[in-house]
Amino acid sequence: xxxxxxxxxxxxxxxxxRLQILLAHERSAxxxxxxxxxxxxxxxxxxxxxxxxxxxxxxxxxxxxxSVSTLAVDIEIPNTVSVMQQxxx
Amino acid sequence: MSDKRxxxxxxxxxxxxxxxxxxxxxxLGAALAQRGEKVVVVDFDVGLRNLDLVLGAExxxxxxxxxxxxxxxxxxxxxxxxxxxxxxxxxxxxxxRDKDALTEDGVAKVIAELRxxxxxxxxxxxxxxxxxxxxxxxxxxxxxxVTNPEVSSVRDxxxxxxxxDSKTEKAERGECIDKHLLITRYQPWRAARGEMLSIDDVLxxxxxxxxxxxxxSEEVLRASNVGAPVTVNNASSAPARAYxxxxxxxxxxxxxxxxxxxxxxxxxxxxxxxxx
Numbered sequence: 080x081x082x083x084x085x086x087x088x089x090x091x092x093x094x095x096x097r098l099q100i101l102l103a104h105e106r107s108a109x110x111x112x113x114x115x116x117x118x119x120x121x122x123x124x125x126x127x128x129x130x131x132x133x134x135x136x137x138x139x140x141x142x143x144x145x146s147v148s149t150l151a152v153d154i155e156i157p158n159t160v161s162v163m164q165q166x167x168x
Numbered sequence: 169m170s171d172k173r174x175x176x177x178x179x180x181x182x183x184x185x186x187x188x189x190x191x192x193x194x195x196l197g198a199a200l201a202q203r204g205e206k207v208v209v210v211d212f213d214v215g216l217r218n219l220d221l222v223l224g225a226e227x228x229x230x231x232x233x234x235x236x237x238x239x240x241x242x243x244x245x246x247x248x249x250x251x252x253x254x255x256x257x258x259x260x261x262x263x264x265r266d267k268d269a270l271t272e273d274g275v276a277k278v279i280a281e282l283r284x285x286x287x288x289x290x291x292x293x294x295x296x297x298x299x300x301x302x303x304x305x306x307x308x309x310x311x312x313x314v315t316n317p318e319v320s321s322v323r324d325x326x327x328x329x330x331x332x333d334s335k336t337e338k339a340e341r342g343e344c345i346d347k348h349l350l351i352t353r354y355q356p357w358r359a360a361r362g363e364m365l366s367i368d369d370v371l372x373x374x375x376x377x378x379x380x381x382x383x384x385s386e387e388v389l390r391a392s393n394v395g396a397p398v399t400v401n402n403a404s405s406a407p408a409r410a411y412x413x414x415x416x417x418x419x420x421x422x423x424x425x426x427x428x429x430x431x432x433x434x435x436x437x438x439x440x441x442x443x444x
Contacts, residue, residue, distance in 0.1 A: 089362020094319050095369045102326050102373060109330050 104143045130156050175286040179308035183324030185295030187316045188352035193292035194222045198397035199415035201256035205287045208257040212304035213294035217261035224395025234262035237274030243281050279307045310346040316353045317365040348379035355384045356428045380414030382407050383428040
């Protein structure tokens with residue numbers, strides 16, 4: 080046994096905390112539609128009305144926290160946008 | 169068989185595999201029969217049946233649940249009576265790979281027929297949340313959610329509780345299905361050292377009433393090796409006593425909860441042996 084482990088707290092509190100956060104999210108997700116999916120579709124639909132982009136170049140990240148969650152949408156927009164806009168005009 | 173009974177249907181479920189559903193089905197079914205109740209344990213794990221093996225009846229399987237559903241065999245022909253306990257019967261699962269062989273109507277008919285013949289119908293659910301698992305819980309009055317004090321098991325149990333509250337016939341009628349938590353493979357010394365989720369942690373997270381705590385024990389493995397429920401093979405062992413208590417609580421008796429404590433001796437600790 081590693082002697083340093085004697086002074087370390089057990090890992091059960093970490094398990095408990097992780098479960099509490101995860102299950103809070105999973106339970107709320109059961110009663111409502113997939114929020115992440117809805118947001119992704121609507122955000123992409125909105126942007127595609129204005130610019131043309133490659134759907135493969137979209138990165139969506141979600142971090143679910145205890146009190147707040149973050150949704151990061153990273154869309155690579157080609158520099159031809161200005162050309163497209165000029166043509167539209 | 170008298171046809172005046174009206175059985176209580178219990179599903180033993182968990183989501184996650186390997187947590188002790190089959191062991192618990194056998195032990196609780198046997199414990200009820202040891203108390204004189206007339207019990208049938210039904211294996212819903214189509215394709216991967218094991219309840220027959222744990223009960224030591226694997227060489228006596230002729231017909232199975234699917235045969236009864238398809239009308240190949242009559243229910244009394246498929247029921248196997250336990251060699252040790254007169255009032256314990258097994259309805260084995262089929263080994264077919266065709267999972268669609270289990271139909272909702274077919275299961276409903278079999279359960280309805282069993283209800284008239286037994287006091288208790290204990291359904292051993294397969295792991296997962298697919299057809300077999302949802303059909304095993306479909307007609308249950310009571311659910312026993314088997315959980316290990318470990319993150320993936322607790323998460324899957326939470327998912328199963330959600331299904332019990334939405335996909336069972338009772339839930340669809342707007343009634344609340346009776347749910348109980350059975351914590352298995354509990355290692356008191358690990359919980360005491362903060363290395364394993366405690367009983368309170370699991371109860372707080374899942375918030376359903378506790379039916380029992382089964383300590384991790386080599387007696388469980390020994391019983392399955394010889395093909396006998398642990399309550400029959402060694403009735404005075406710690407897991408058997410915990411299963412007897414759980415059985416009495418299932419029957420509605422108020423039995424004080426015994427939380428297994430650290431029973432390891434100093435030598436065991438020094439040499440890192442597992443508790444019996």
